[in-house]
Amino acid sequence: MLSREPRISVSATAPAGSGLAADAAPLLSVSDITKSFRHGLWPVGARVAVLQGASLDVRAGELVGLVGENGSGKSTLMQIIVGLSKRDSGRVELRGALGYCPQLPELWEKLTVAEHLRMFAAAYRLDDATAKRSTDRLLEELGFRRYLDYRIEALSGGTRQKLNLAIALLHEPKVLLLDEPYAGFDWDTYLRFWDMSAARRDAGMAILIVSHLLGERERLDRIYTLKDGRCVSS
């Protein structure tokens, strides 16, 4: 979803995953992120540390999983990378445009699917021809063309989620962050989602996906487990 000015990334740990990833510098590098939240009213409340030095990196052509228990800070880390939440300390470095699919669809209830796609295409600064080509491809891939003129308030949860994902992919970003993007998908769409992700990974996209299903682990090149506020590579 997001675009960001390219920055110089610092290479970190040894690469893993696909052959393309092995020789590539990280497109996303996250170092020593800390984040705490105040619990309860000031001044009696206490600060609860959620992230305590979380680090990870994702290279071009990698499909990397981020797993962890509920409340371990996966979504918080995603929001910090994207710029939706402020970090207490640490560094986030990105090279190239960023796409982000939030856990819950963030859409305007009274607007149609087509209006959403047009607005985000304009925000990504796609020209009309590119926007149409990209929109057509995603509508076909995710199979929701017939809902193009529907308002969001009239859509099912699964179709909202398809649009949520389509918005993140509309500009074919270099780095894609997906926060449990398949909630509400039927089985066919779920399988198609993994095919889409694998195809984009093979084309060189760096993908970080929050996942909690054991069955998905074989689809991922690498996995980070977020535990005690830190990312452990496995």
Add this chain to the structure above:
Amino acid sequence: MRLELRATVRTAGVFVREPLRSPLNLVLLLVLPALFVTAAAAVLGPFAKALGGSASGHAATALGAGWAAAFLAGALGFFQTVSSRQADRRLALAGLGAARTAVARLVSAFALVLAVTVTSLLALWVHQGLVHPAHTALAILAFASIYLAIGIAVGALVRDALAGSLAVVFIFILDVFSGPGMTKPAHGLTAVLSPSRKAAELLLAAGAGLRSSTSDWIATAAAATVATALGVSVFWLAARRKG
């Protein structure tokens, strides 16, 4: 630059259409001004007298139209902001930017202010006629602008819809009861608590068929401008990238 401008214009156009797709908004736009104007005519005089104020007759009815515009603008501005906060931030971070998203929202909000002003003015015109139409319209526009900014600012800062709407209503009630015509002439804290004081003075004068002083016009324009700038700034701060 051309693509950025196109994105802002396209977004503003869609944002303008958005609130008009809610049937409740349309009903409120039509019903609330008529209700305020009618009720104001019947009860405002005795009510103001009980509080030590002087509003009565046509002036009180005109004030009712201003309050209708203020209440509608504040409520619509708040609910529009709070219901679209996440999606607006997503769009801003997607590349539109917080400032351009704020501008698009401002254009949409101004369209809303115009609609609210027109319906309030029409209600007043139908009920008692207009001695100074331009004078009255500008005063109602100022009321609506100030409260739209209040609604947007509260919507950008308060996450909870119930808490935020109560905050807008609280500000509105405080303003109404400390405003001109409803209580004794303003002094000290009372004057500060009424953001629409100058707009109300313009409207009372228009309703009574009197002229307003240049200083009142300037003060009203300043209040509306500061409120709008504040609302847009708070919206921009909430929508910008963190970290």
